[in-house]
Amino acid sequence: MTWRCGCYGLVLLVLGVMGQKLPTRDEGLFQMQIRDKAQFHDSSVMPDGAEISGYLFRDTPKRYYFVVEEDNTPLLVTVTPCDAPLEWRLTLQELPEDRSGEGSGEPEPLEQQKQQVTANEGTELFTYKGNDVESFISSSSPSGLYQLEIISTEKDSNFKIYSTTTPESDQPYPELPYDPRVDVTALGRTTVTLAWKPTPTGSVMGQPIQYCVVINKEHNFKSLCAAEAKMSLDDAFMIAPKPGRDFSPFDFAYFGFVPSENDFHKDRFLTTNRALSNKMSRAYIPKPKVADIQKICIGNKNIFTITDLKPDTQYYFDVFAVNTGTNMSTAYVGTFARTKEEAKQKTVELKDGKVTDVFVKRKGSKFLRFAPVSSHQRVTLFVHACLDAVQVQVRRDGKLVLSQNVEGVRQFQLRGKPKAKYLIRLRGSRKGASTLKVLASTRAGGKQPFPALPEDTRIKAFDKLRTCSSVTVAWLGTQERNKYCVYRREVSESYGEEHRRREQNQCSGPESRRKSEKVLCKYFYSANLQKAVTTETITGLEAGKSYLLDVYVVGHSGHSVKYQSKLVKTRKYC
Template sequence: ENLLCSMTEFLNAFSPFSIHILRCCFILEEDRAPAPFTVTVTPCDVPIEWSILLYKTSTNFLGKAAPGDDDTHEVTKSQKIPKLVSMIFNYKGNSVETFVGMSSYSSLYMLEFLSIERDTHITVYLATDTASEHLYPELPIDPRIDVISIGHATVVLAWKHSPSVLQHKENIQYCLLINEKHNYKSLCAAETAIRSPHAKSPPALALSFSPYLVDHQQVMILSNSELSIINKVNSGEVRQICMGTKNIYTVTNLRPSIQYYFDVFVVNILTNASAAYTGTFARTLEEPKPKVIELKDGKVIHLILDVKKQKFYSLQYQARHKKIQFTFQSCSGQVWVQIARNGKVVASENIADFRQFSLKGKLLDMYLVQLRSTERTNSSVKVQVSSHFHKPLFPLLPESLKIKSFSKLRTCSSVTIAWLGTQEQSKYCVYKKMIKEDQVWMEVRNTDRCSGPKSRDKSEKLLCKYFYDINLRRAVTTQTIKGLEAGTLYLFDVYLTGPSGIPVRYHSKVVKTRKKC
């Protein structure tokens, strides 16, 4: 049915601001038998007051035009003025409300809408064919959202199916809204709150398949039947997820110890009409505080950084001397290290092999070390703190732990490699291993850089040698390995062992002998 609407403005005696009243009228068809009709109103922002007035008229007044007037909907002064007026419905609030009534002959209906707080907008739908129309999806008898489980970064939600999903599955979908502020009673209210104040209203609802997105929105297609939109608003991040007809969903990537509000809307994707389930909220669990490990002077500890168990690992040390040295040896993967002294960060770095930090402070300074794997998989690291600089546990290391090979000195049966040494007399042992083309990445990736020569098969050992040089520019040695097979890949490793007996492994080097000579 068509609605005739007009805006009336008057001055509120108790406020300097003017108030707007929107009036809409409709006349049901004259030849219709008495039948039910519905009026559904959705406030999209602030609470409103709305009413339905019934004007009893004579049979001559049914919204027809005066003689000579082509517009059949315009009410003119020549028409008969209604005689009897009665209010048949009135509501104040911000919930979606539907009035169901029976049409009658010779009646004019007037809808009045009043918003006192501020300018707002609403949606109004009038239906006379209530038997066949399915514009607004139905809610189940119990429209609550159940919180199944809560984690540190996840919440599992479930809700009962809408009867509309069971009857019109191809046209209905569920959309979930997550925010940190409050619940919303309608999809229209949620979109109004989310939309940027400078953005124009899109012609379709953002929670359904609207292509009209604004600058503060990011869209992610999660699967063929799942659409996610992230909105950046003043109150924080608002996430919208439309997941088809699934009625159980695991919300991921939440932050620990935050209260989130969840709203589920069942949406008719053909018309954008929707119905809201009763919203719920849940607070994610607090992230467990990592256990603080006490470091002892001179003692080496070996940590496995399990990314699934916890994000950060914490180590604590109280200085017994003014000068101390932290040593980190990454055994596998890359490790993020942060050192704080008395709460102030003094060092922060990603470590892929070996790193030492020499720090100077005061007696009894408290040091806190935080470690985190930068990989998706577990990493491992050895850590030592020492104030005895004259008795280092780890050997003196060269500027680089890389092994170099010389292409010009490569033959079908031999290769020549070189590596840097130090100013300290140390032992260097060379190992080789024959590998295949498809094993290169795994061999290099899964190398345990903290494992010593004892972990290698005796057949892989080639030789051990001692050398050093006071002049670091000359502290380099070369080694030619003979007796190799032509066109074959070899993995070479060098182990440096200092006076303390702790070995340090150079970066593995893969070299292929020439196929033809």
Template sequence: VAFMDVFKLCISLQMTQSRLIATRETSGIMTVFLNAFSSFLIHIFRYCFILEEDRATAPFTVTVTPCDVPIEWRTLNLSDQSTKSQKIPKLVSMIFNYKGNSVETYMGMSSYSAFYMLEFLSVERDTHITVYLTTDTTSGHLYPELPVDPRIDVIGIDHATVTLAWKHSPSVLKHKENIQYCLLVNEKHNYKSLCAAETAIRSSGMKSPPALALSLFPYFLDHQQVMILSNSELSIINRVSTGEVRQICMGTKNTYTVPNLRPSTQYYFDVFVVNLLTNASAAYTGTFARTLEEPEPKIIELKDGKVIHLILDGKKQKFYSLQYQARHKKIQFTFQSCSGQVEVQIARNGKVLASENIAGFRHFSLKGKLLDTYLVQLRPMDHTNSSVKVQVSSHFHKPVFPLLPESLKIKSFSKLRTCNSVTIAWLGTQEQSKYCVYKKRIKEDQVWMEVWRADRCSGPKSRHNSEKVLCKYFYDINLRRAVTTQTIKGLEAGTLYLFDVYLTGPSGIPVRYHSKVVRTRKKC
């Protein structure tokens, strides 16, 4: 049974300081907008309905959901009336009254054709509510059921995650295809209804998809929102000045681990079980949890002259700390980025001396005092693993890393390129060193992986013997003449090749030049 159009009868009952909202016939949930004050007059909103003659003995329910502030609402019974003559009722009795901000349902029983009125009042501020009236009290399809124990349990807490679990709604077990759970995460407080949560999101100035994005249709999101779809899970993140509001719908799973939270922060969690056909929902009892403090990163002690190789996992740890106490006034830090890009920060006695992003080789020569404490922080620049070699040394005359040329780029000559040969050149140094050349036939889709994701710290031992072209020694006191060329023959026409040069100094540590990709000519 829907709301009945009894506009004329309601008009005769209108009071001086009230405003009439004409009712309309509907089969779903109706939204009512309440104006709290207007010209210092309190607005009471009224809806009228009549139970039909053939349903006079049937029970009926009225469900009201406040969407923001507490409201007051009541159900009135108007008896001894005649709908045909439209006389004013002689008796008006209040049969139900409620004040608060929780979802509340009144169930009544009518033994005769009766005329009812619903009154709604908001005294705090303008707000809106949802109202649903029905005589179909047995189907239970509209509003999903909550379990006997509707609490949300926190079963795991970390510095960046919180794991939640809740008991299944009986509606999920009966109508699995039409019901799903949606989770709301925020840093302010819990919400007693889905409607209240949506109102709070809208009031923050953000555009929110209807019903917390309950269906998986695409939405037009503004720059404040990030939508993530994976494994039939919809997650919408709203960026606000006070933090984030996350809306996550995960189907019928009743456990969920909320990822990417901030350490030492209190979050509030609300779970709503939602009927996808009607957008009606029921709210579990919200909970809250505080994430753990981020563990202090372990400080690695650096030893003079020793090279350490670190794998940096940006997902597990934001930065890595290295410490060194100087035994000499002059020291030198050397960094070799093996894969990815690494942010390096060097501080002495708490004062930052250098901060750079490194994607190759970098030396920092510093001068201080004896027993100065140096702290190095390394941070990966992307979400994938990065690796880096680090050395600090006060013995400049015994460098572990070989002397490097001005540039580690390999140059190829287009005019000297043929169908079966390629000529490349690279710079050398003033130090006698060994240079080994390797080639590898690759495909177009392998270029990115071979060039940008390759381990730049790996040496010739990591290459297959069939890829080796030659090894040779050279140097020149005059750096302008410290350059060598090499022609690689026996190649196939119109084929893509990857060329690498490895420099190995007296210490035996290899340095890989930047890879060069060249295609032989198709026709000669």
């Protein structure tokens, strides 16, 4: 049987040469070892002065070991739970004196090892249960083998461990200032400004420090790794290392002591009988939305403004000082705050039968109120969206009676009630601001304020009928007799569809045009919708020039609606 196992190399090296007087830590060797990530991967050996990461399966304990060679040695052990409360215990077993003189490094026969095994559960030094970052610290520790046992009873979990015999000189974690609180210095509807006192590790000791801010809506975090575990819930199981191989009883027999037989069999029972249930319980957990938790590292600034928050929403803010040299962090005392409410918008009052012009910001909202004076059976609502589509919602006495997206001109019939009041909400699109004309009326019959429009409001140009001085176009009409006015405007060669869309405001009527741009006005309708189409030849144009054509349909009350503009070009040679 061979005992040359890579994961036990460090302990064999230390204990196999007990006869020699070794220093507490060879700094050169230590720096070389911590740069070699494979040195401690999947190992039960805790390096002196380096932080290691581990993974626990639920209800499956893990043990880590390290040796203190000399009495009266300072000792610091820190355990950082990442995404679940942990239970951990630190115990000490004295080094066996009867093996101190053996320095050959050759293992004894297995039978002789068994004969030298003595049961020794060790001395308990410290226990803890919870999710705080907790440490055991001693200025004078006896020599011996130290065992750290960790278990997670709630769920599979990540954690970090740090141990050192030189805590005064190492100081790997950034030190907190005398006041470690994070303060909210400014609060708005979508912004929060935070400030905190700098860590002495950076400002006084000159260590490389950066601050990371974590924002979420659930709770404060006690460590940076807890926040990072929350951000990658869906990856936690996939990146978990394979369960590490703890030392067997015969490994410890070689060193002169052994864990309790009862503990060993109990752990084997837990591992065997709970394996299936652990696999069943490790279900996929969806990753939180990006907006629910964010981590932003901001360098060494100690004032930071978070933007793009939601109004009237409670957020939790945590700040972590990170030593970029060691990549180890310390948490400030986090805070929370609720952003301010949206400013209450002024409600526009609609008058019965009168057109009201309304402007809505991009992704903004506008509220209109209609309160008919007299009793009514029906309300007719006209909405003319001049630019991008808008969402229209109508509530009658608090009850939602209409919710529609509106493009162009739309008419809605709402059932009335005595003394009913109507609240109309107009919500802008994501593309840009919107301009609307809105009219509400209780009057039955009569002529409509807005002209009727066909389903298709495009203007068609006939390419074969183009000449050097004229173009022929056509557009659809309705069964209602309306007035149509045609306008033209010469545009540059670079004028394209993007310019046309930008200028497509259906609410700008003929009154906004120059008299020189007017081509003609005429009345048109057809009782047969299949034949409700009209054509017009526009003359007096220049050869090889581009023109923008507009058709306006004017209603009986003077309100007009513009068809979609058409870009045409005369022939250059005829």
